[in-house]
Amino acid sequence: MHKLHIHINFKSLFLTFTLMIASTLLAFCLFELVPDNPANIALVYILALILAAQYTDGYLYGILFSMFSVVCVNYFFTYPFFILNFTLTGYPITFLIMFTITIITSTTTSHLKIQAKLLAEREEIVSKAEKEKMRANLLRAISHDLRTPLTSIIGESSSYFELTDTSASEERDDLVHRINDDAHWLLNMVENLLTVTRIQDTETAKVNKTLEVVEEIVSEAILRFKKRQPNAIVKAVIPEAFIMLPMDPLLIEQVIINLLDNAFVHSFSTREITLTITEDVPDFVSFHIRDYGKGIDPSLIESIFDGTGARSSDTPDAHRGMGIGLSICKTIIEAHNGNIFAKNYIDGAEFTFTLPKEQANDNLTS
Amino acid sequence: MSVKFSILIIEDEQHISDFMYNALNAHGYKATQAFSGKDGLALISSICPDITLLDLGLPDMDGLNIITEVRKWSSNPIIVISARTHEHEKVHALDLGADDYITKPFGTSELLARIRASLRHSNRLNSDTALYSRPYECDGLVIDFSRRVVLIDNMEIHLTQIEYKIVSYLAQSSGKVVTHSALMTHVWGPYSDTENNKILRVNMANIRRKMEVNPAEPKYIFTEVGVGYRLKEDTH
Numbered sequence: 001m002h003k004l005h006i007h008i009n010f011k012s013l014f015l016t017f018t019l020m021i022a023s024t025l026l027a028f029c030l031f032e033l034v035p036d037n038p039a040n041i042a043l044v045y046i047l048a049l050i051l052a053a054q055y056t057d058g059y060l061y062g063i064l065f066s067m068f069s070v071v072c073v074n075y076f077f078t079y080p081f082f083i084l085n086f087t088l089t090g091y092p093i094t095f096l097i098m099f100t101i102t103i104i105t106s107t108t109t110s111h112l113k114i115q116a117k118l119l120a121e122r123e124e125i126v127s128k129a130e131k132e133k134m135r136a137n138l139l140r141a142i143s144h145d146l147r148t149p150l151t152s153i154i155g156e157s158s159s160y161f162e163l164t165d166t167s168a169s170e171e172r173d174d175l176v177h178r179i180n181d182d183a184h185w186l187l188n189m190v191e192n193l194l195t196v197t198r199i200q201d202t203e204t205a206k207v208n209k210t211l212e213v214v215e216e217i218v219s220e221a222i223l224r225f226k227k228r229q230p231n232a233i234v235k236a237v238i239p240e241a242f243i244m245l246p247m248d249p250l251l252i253e254q255v256i257i258n259l260l261d262n263a264f265v266h267s268f269s270t271r272e273i274t275l276t277i278t279e280d281v282p283d284f285v286s287f288h289i290r291d292y293g294k295g296i297d298p299s300l301i302e303s304i305f306d307g308t309g310a311r312s313s314d315t316p317d318a319h320r321g322m323g324i325g326l327s328i329c330k331t332i333i334e335a336h337n338g339n340i341f342a343k344n345y346i347d348g349a350e351f352t353f354t355l356p357k358e359q360a361n362d363n364l365t366s
Numbered sequence: 367m368s369v370k371f372s373i374l375i376i377e378d379e380q381h382i383s384d385f386m387y388n389a390l391n392a393h394g395y396k397a398t399q400a401f402s403g404k405d406g407l408a409l410i411s412s413i414c415p416d417i418t419l420l421d422l423g424l425p426d427m428d429g430l431n432i433i434t435e436v437r438k439w440s441s442n443p444i445i446v447i448s449a450r451t452h453e454h455e456k457v458h459a460l461d462l463g464a465d466d467y468i469t470k471p472f473g474t475s476e477l478l479a480r481i482r483a484s485l486r487h488s489n490r491l492n493s494d495t496a497l498y499s500r501p502y503e504c505d506g507l508v509i510d511f512s513r514r515v516v517l518i519d520n521m522e523i524h525l526t527q528i529e530y531k532i533v534s535y536l537a538q539s540s541g542k543v544v545t546h547s548a549l550m551t552h553v554w555g556p557y558s559d560t561e562n563n564k565i566l567r568v569n570m571a572n573i574r575r576k577m578e579v580n581p582a583e584p585k586y587i588f589t590e591v592g593v594g595y596r597l598k599e600d601t602h
Contacts, residue, residue, distance in 0.1 A: 222583060
């Protein structure tokens with residue numbers, strides 16, 4: 001606090017001067033309008049004094065102001081006018097009261113400021129701790145998700161080595177096939193994690209946007225998804241119009257892949273998945289990923305993007321939970337100023353995300 | 367074939383290098399391994415491989431420098447091996463003279479397809495130009511360069527001048543990636559604004575609407591996001 005006293009704070013100085021002029025002007029008005037009640041003038045100065053003490057740093061400006069107001073009252077508003085007369089009865093009491101108000105107000109506000117600062121610091125510590133906790137939770141979830149397929153890869157490959165020459169070739173193929181499956185799953189997991197690192201700053205969630213043609217992104221996403229899930233049937237319906245959107249193409253591709261994968265794995269259905277692109281919301285383009293499976297558990301639908309829900313115990317292949325995948329989708333879409341939500345139909349589930357068109361985006365940034 | 371094509375693999379990861387080495391030898395190529403950029407450069411000038419597979423993330427030197435160095439005296443194809451997220455690195459490598467790239471992780475069939483496509487185009491350059499005038503054919507799509515016609519299942523597709531220029535250019539490098547800037551320069555000339563390729567994207571969208579049954583699930587023209595386009599490999 002000492003530093004504040006030594007350094008002349010121009011903002012405080014300016015404020016004090018403004019208050020001095022304003023209060024004196026107001027006092028003059030009152031003096032002319034209601035000359036019978038001199039108490040008003042004193043009250044105006046006291047009010048200004050409280051303000052000065054509250055909105056300046058340290059005690060200096062408050063004391064300065066209290067001296068100024070005592071002199072003003074004496075000079076302008078007490079008989080004899082425009083003459084300084086310090087011999088008036090009760091004058092030291094007035095000065096003392098003004099001075100006490102200054103000290104009390106300044107002390108209280110300084111105190112409040114310090115407390116507010118402490119509170120902000122504490123909040124920062126708490127939010128930091130929360131972030132640490134989230135990070136730890138994420139790491140735990142990832143490690144769990146990575147360990148399960150790795151365990152099965154190790155198990156499957158060692159049983160492959162233990163196969164005897166007489167073993168059927170289907171058995172060999174089956175094992176290698178499962179190793180391949182697990183490896184692909186791991187790859188998708190890692191790519192998801194890598195996409196998160198592309199969102200450079202998680203505070204402001206900024207992404208590198210370029211103008212991309214929607215159908216190009218969709219087609220590449222479907223292609224990459226099919227490589228991973230050759231048995232899945234995807235039907236894409238895109239508008240006839242040519243749409244370009246500002247986005248980080250690899251991130252949006254990852255979102256589409258995650259949602260397709262989610263629809264394929266969690267619908268427990270072999271029917272097709274449809275990906276429809278519509279322009280029904282003004283200034284936005286919507287991507288709908290619809291499956292015809294068992295739908296989303298209604299108790300999970302609220303928290304499905306939080307990264308906690310999807311690993312329910314009734315899922316037979318619990319390690320294929322898309323908890324992280326969906327929460328990554330949400331992070332990516334929100335970083336693009338878009339929206340993502342899920343809903344159930346009688347015969348399946350639909351995940352929708354929206355991305356703002358160029359103009360809407362400009363409005364947000366400018 | 368009587369003489370095997372030689373392929374140099376410059377890759378520092380032993381496992382990945384071995385996987386490619388075994389796959390290539392099993393498919394009738396003569397593969398050689400280099401585990402550092404320095405060894406790679408030395409081997410390129412001593413054995414003059416028909417094709418070089420180059421990993422960009424080498425410990426001793428930047429893979430991009432190898433491309434620049436080799437391109438000073440050789441036009442033999444270089445296929446870059448790169449991570450998926452590094453699209454700028456890929457574009458840079460292609461601009462410096464790499465022929466194509468393959469994204470980690472990849473399977474044997476993908477690797478062999480890339481090598482086939484690059485070898486085909488380097489052979490065309492070496493042999494007489496008559497090969498160039500042979501029509502492109504793949505899954506019902508025929509592009510006849512001498513008659514300037516594009517047919518799908520024997521039905522003529524009506525393309526504009528610009529659209530035909532784009533498609534025929536892609537067809538001449540079929541199976542290989544063609545960057546946005548290369549296409550812009552070829553179609554709109556060397557002074558075109560290659561940074562702003564919206565005109566190319568619009569033309570491409572129109573081509574897709576004419577040639578593909580469903581533009582979102584293309585059969586022929588594939589997008590390499592952030593890099594360019596690739597026309598399905600000629601089946602000849």
